[in-house]
Amino acid sequence: MKTIIIGAGPASLMAATQAIKKGDEVLVFEKMKTAGRKFLVAGDGGFNLSHIGDFDEFVSYYSHSQMADIIRQFTNNDLVLFLKELGIDTFVGSSGKIFPVKEIKPAMVLNTWLTYLKKQGVQFFYHSVLEDFDNDKVIIRLASGQETYVFDKLILGLGAASWSKTGSDAAWVTLFQSKKIEVNPFVPCNAGVNVNLLEEFLHQFQGTVFKNVVVSHNGISRKGEVVLTEYGVEGAPIYYLNPSIRKDFNLPIYIDFKQTHSEDEILTILINSRNVSDGLKKLKLPTAFVFWCKQFLSKEEYNELSLISHLIKQFPIYINSFRPLEEAISCAGGVSWNELNEKLQLKKFPAVFVVGEMVDWEAPTGGYLLQGAFSMGFVACN
Numbered sequence: 545m546k547t548i549i550i551g552a553g554p555a556s557l558m559a560a561t562q563a564i565k566k567g568d569e570v571l572v573f574e575k576m577k578t579a580g581r582k583f584l585v586a587g588d589g590g591f592n593l594s595h596i597g598d599f600d601e602f603v604s605y606y607s608h609s610q611m612a613d614i615i616r617q618f619t620n621n622d623l624v625l626f627l628k629e630l631g632i633d634t635f636v637g638s639s640g641k642i643f644p645v646k647e648i649k650p651a652m653v654l655n656t657w658l659t660y661l662k663k664q665g666v667q668f669f670y671h672s673v674l675e676d677f678d679n680d681k682v683i684i685r686l687a688s689g690q691e692t693y694v695f696d697k698l699i700l701g702l703g704a705a706s707w708s709k710t711g712s713d714a715a716w717v718t719l720f721q722s723k724k725i726e727v728n729p730f731v732p733c734n735a736g737v738n739v740n741l742l743e744e745f746l747h748q749f750q751g752t753v754f755k756n757v758v759v760s761h762n763g764i765s766r767k768g769e770v771v772l773t774e775y776g777v778e779g780a781p782i783y784y785l786n787p788s789i790r791k792d793f794n795l796p797i798y799i800d801f802k803q804t805h806s807e808d809e810i811l812t813i814l815i816n817s818r819n820v821s822d823g824l825k826k827l828k829l830p831t832a833f834v835f836w837c838k839q840f841l842s843k844e845e846y847n848e849l850s851l852i853s854h855l856i857k858q859f860p861i862y863i864n865s866f867r868p869l870e871e872a873i874s875c876a877g878g879v880s881w882n883e884l885n886e887k888l889q890l891k892k893f894p895a896v897f898v899v900g901e902m903v904d905w906e907a908p909t910g911g912y913l914l915q916g917a918f919s920m921g922f923v924a925c926n
């Protein structure tokens with residue numbers, strides 16, 4: 545059986561792994577000059593390959609119920625075992641994220657995997673761009689000109705629409721649309737937001753990290769670190785809240801700067817302090833928050849202890865927009881599930897399978913994205 549795989553991201557590499565294990569002849573075509581560029585970018589930011597959690601909890605992080613069946617077939621535990629097979633030991637960080645052990649760098653993970661695949665017989669071709677496909681032939685633009693390849697099975701793992709310099713530029717969408725395959729528009733996911741805080745304030749405090757805060761939006765909340773940037777806020781809790789924010793931009797996000805204390809306890813500390821500034825100092829609040837209170841509240845407001853306690857627990861930030869799609873860690877949108885069966889096979893082209901971020905699903909960062917991509921690659925070639 546001849547399996548052709550287009551794209552050499554994590555979803556495709558897992559498809560290649562599974563196909564070669566089954567004894568297929570496997571050819572991988574990638575348009576960049578090397579494989580797994582976004583995988584390596586993910587590595588720069590901490591490289592969480594997956595996350596712990598029992599199955600029900602784990603799959604609750606995915607936007608689409610179809611992902612549960614896919615993850616079930618190749619779970620976070622299966623991934624750890626597979627990495628071990630490659631000689632890559634992992635550990636679980638304090639937040640539950642699964643990382644390669646410290647001495648194994650992201651490029652080593654990728655190179656070890658590629659070496660393994662090549663040794664098993666997978667053939668890689670770079671500078672090779674998908675031009676067209678039907679149910680048994682694919683046209684690829686190589687440096688030497690266009691070539692047509694026949695296949696028994698075609699796997700497309702072409703990625704989404706962010707970080708285009710890694711190759712994931714969603715140029716394939718036009719081709720899919722020409723074949724009447726429904727693709728839902730890509731929108732930013734796991735993205736920062738532009739906010740309605742004064743520019744001079746953001747400029748002065750950009751880079752400030754609010755640790756151990758709880759951020760909420762429309763009744764959903766998440767603890768973690770929030771970073772002030774020149775334009776707004778970034779960080780895991782903001783990313784987690786992206787789907788909720790997308791649904792209702794008019795609602796502010798609220799930051800709880802003192803999740804260890806209730807509003808009443810904070811009020812008591814303020815009442816028992818010499819003055820507000822002394823109370824804020826005792827509460828060890830971030831300098832940026834204290835500065836904001838001093839700068840942007842009137843004298844009367846600043847001395848109104850119930851208002852200050854309330855702001856400490858529920859500091860509102862209004863959102864203008866998401867950061868551009870290009871900057872997003874991942875994307876929501878992509879090939880509609882209406883076009884696929886449970887094996888990720890295109891109904892209109894049954895010999896063609898689509899895997900990874902090019903399909904319409906989303907999940908928070910922290911290992912869920914890569915696990916989703918790995919599991920899809922596995923399912924398409926199992």
Ligand SMILES: Cc1cc2nc3c(=O)[nH]c(=O)nc-3n(C[C@H](O)[C@H](O)[C@H](O)COP(=O)(O)OP(=O)(O)OC[C@H]3O[C@@H](n4cnc5c(N)ncnc54)[C@H](O)[C@@H]3O)c2cc1C
Pocket residue numbers: 550551552553554555556573574575576579580581582583585586587589590591592593594672673674675701702703704706707710711712713714715716872873874899900901902909910911912913914915917
């Ligand atoms: C800054 C950043 C940090 C991240 N951190 C994490 C993290 O910590 N944890 C986590 O789980 N995930 C993280 N991710 C997300 C993760 O990297 C992606 O979810 C994952 O790479 C998606 O894999 P994929 O195989 O679906 O697509 P991609 O990795 O995007 O691969 C698609 C491949 O297809 C190729 N291609 C596209 N079009 C064509 C064509 N026409 N012809 C030939 N080849 C083509 C591309 O060049 C690319 O190599 C991060 C992403 C970013 C940008």
